[in-house]
Amino acid sequence: MTTNLFSHCDILDTEQFSRDDLELILDYSHRIHKSDRSSLSKLLDKYILASLFFEASTRTRLSFETAMHRLGGKVITTVGFQFSSINKGESLYDTMKMIEAYADIVVIRHPTEGSSHLAADASSIPLINAGDGVAQHPTQALLDLYTIFAEKSNIEGLRIAFVGDLKYGRTIHSLIQLLCHYKVELVLISPADLSLPEQYLKNIRESELNFIESEDLKDILDCDVVYVTRIQEERFTHRSDYERLKDSYTLNRDFLQLSPKLNELLIMHPLPRVKELSTDLDDLPNAAYFRMAHYGVSVRMALLLLCLQVSLP
Numbered sequence: 001m002t003t004n005l006f007s008h009c010d011i012l013d014t015e016q017f018s019r020d021d022l023e024l025i026l027d028y029s030h031r032i033h034k035s036d037r038s039s040l041s042k043l044l045d046k047y048i049l050a051s052l053f054f055e056a057s058t059r060t061r062l063s064f065e066t067a068m069h070r071l072g073g074k075v076i077t078t079v080g081f082q083f084s085s086i087n088k089g090e091s092l093y094d095t096m097k098m099i100e101a102y103a104d105i106v107v108i109r110h111p112t113e114g115s116s117h118l119a120a121d122a123s124s125i126p127l128i129n130a131g132d133g134v135a136q137h138p139t140q141a142l143l144d145l146y147t148i149f150a151e152k153s154n155i156e157g158l159r160i161a162f163v164g165d166l167k168y169g170r171t172i173h174s175l176i177q178l179l180c181h182y183k184v185e186l187v188l189i190s191p192a193d194l195s196l197p198e199q200y201l202k203n204i205r206e207s208e209l210n211f212i213e214s215e216d217l218k219d220i221l222d223c224d225v226v227y228v229t230r231i232q233e234e235r236f237t238h239r240s241d242y243e244r245l246k247d248s249y250t251l252n253r254d255f256l257q258l259s260p261k262l263n264e265l266l267i268m269h270p271l272p273r274v275k276e277l278s279t280d281l282d283d284l285p286n287a288a289y290f291r292m293a294h295y296g297v298s299v300r301m302a303l304l305l306l307c308l309q310v311s312l313p
């Protein structure tokens with residue numbers, strides 16, 4: 001009897017992971033991140049990745065495609081509805097039935113909540129959700145978790161602040177579910193209209209984590225990690241709501257001078273940023289948001305291997 005390396009074929013949301021899964025993913029990501037890449041360069045040379053991005057992306061698409069290339073695999077891609085037959089009225093279900101003839105694994109981003117589950121139901125090959133509307137972005141959360149581990153050496157015991165759009169921020173939804181596996185404290189900072197949805201508050205309560213909800217940016221000052229997010233114009237139904245909320249917070253160097261942990265506070269952002277994170281923070285050694293792109297490639301290499309049941313040497 002063979003034992004599967006990884007208990008999942010698809011990565012659809014962060015709720016699916018156990019603590020053991022997370023330890024395996026962190027271990028694979030860390031070994032890849034520290035490795036001499038030449039030993040990995042043929043591991044997926046018999047595999048093709050279909051990269052389907054029906055919503056804008058820079059980091060997620062390029063890092064998955066880079067990850068596949070670094071493992072020796074090949075990539076086929078379609079970007080935007082206008083360059084796929086969905087533009088002619090083809091359903092996502094039919095599209096996914098076609099893709100399994102062309103590729104061995106698929107990464108999909110789509111603007112509709114729940115679309116990754118529909119796509120996975122249609123497809124017999126492993127499928128990875130690269131962001132489905134306002135719902136989830138599980139691989140971003142895994143790279144966020146790995147960033148905290150890599151930069152802080154440990155996740156347990158940290159006080160972690162989330163700032164910005166907690167309502168529509170899918171990266172926040174996903175990361176909070178992962179952090180529920182660790183004994184951390186959470187500080188949730190947002191305008192009242194963009195507070196964390198009840199389903200994620202329920203996850204936090206059920207995990208018995210200490211947390212506060214606040215509208216005051218000063219509550220980041222005694223934290224170990226701050227995860228800043230953009231107020232996302234594309235998620236609002238009414239433009240007037242976006243205009244009212246878009247400038248709610250700006251984290252800059254003057255503000256951080258107030259922190260006793262100026263040089264220790266790990267500053268993260270999934271990017272892209274607009275005005276919520278000042279460029280005058282970029283040269284702080286603890287500003288991790290550009291390093292996260294490097295961590296993201298290692299994590300996505302780990303996920304491609306694990307979903308395809310290919311072991312590290």
Ligand code: CP
Nearest residue numbers: 057058059060270271
């Ligand atoms: N963090 C993130 O998902 O970035 P992209 O939208 O550029 O992929």
